[in-house]
Amino acid sequence: MNWDIVEGNWEQFKGKVKGQWRSLTEEHLVVIAGKRVELAGIIQETYGTTREEAEAQIRRFEDRNKDYRP
Template sequence: MNDDRVEGNWKQFKGKIKEQWGKLTDDDLDVIAGKRDQLAGKIQERHGVARDEADRQIRDFESRNPDARWR
C-alpha cells in the first residue's frame, strides 16, 4: 500500500481513535501518524496501561475497524 493511501486512511480513523482513547490529543495523533507502535506507546503513556494491554486494545479496535491500516 502506498503512503498516500495510508495517510488518507489515517485521517479517516483519527476520529475513531479519539473516541476509543479519549485522552489522546490532536498533537499525539499527529505524532502517531498511522504508526501502530507509536499508537501503542501513546496509549500506554496517556492511559497508564501496560504494553500488552495497549496491544490488546489495538487488536480489539482493528477487529471492529477492519479497514484500519498502519505503517
C-alpha cells in the first residue's frame, strides 16, 4: 500500500480506516490525514497497544487493502 496515495486521497480512504478501528473519532481522522505514523500513534493511544502491536495491525490492514485504488 502506498501511503502517499492514501494521504492524497484521504477523504475517500478514511472510511476504510474508520471501519477497521471503530473507536477512532472524527478528530483522530483529521489528525491522521493519511499519515501512517500518525495512525500508528493514535492506535497506540486509543487502544492502549504497544508500538509493535499497532504496526502489526496496520500491516494486516495494508495486506487486506493492498489493491486499493482511488
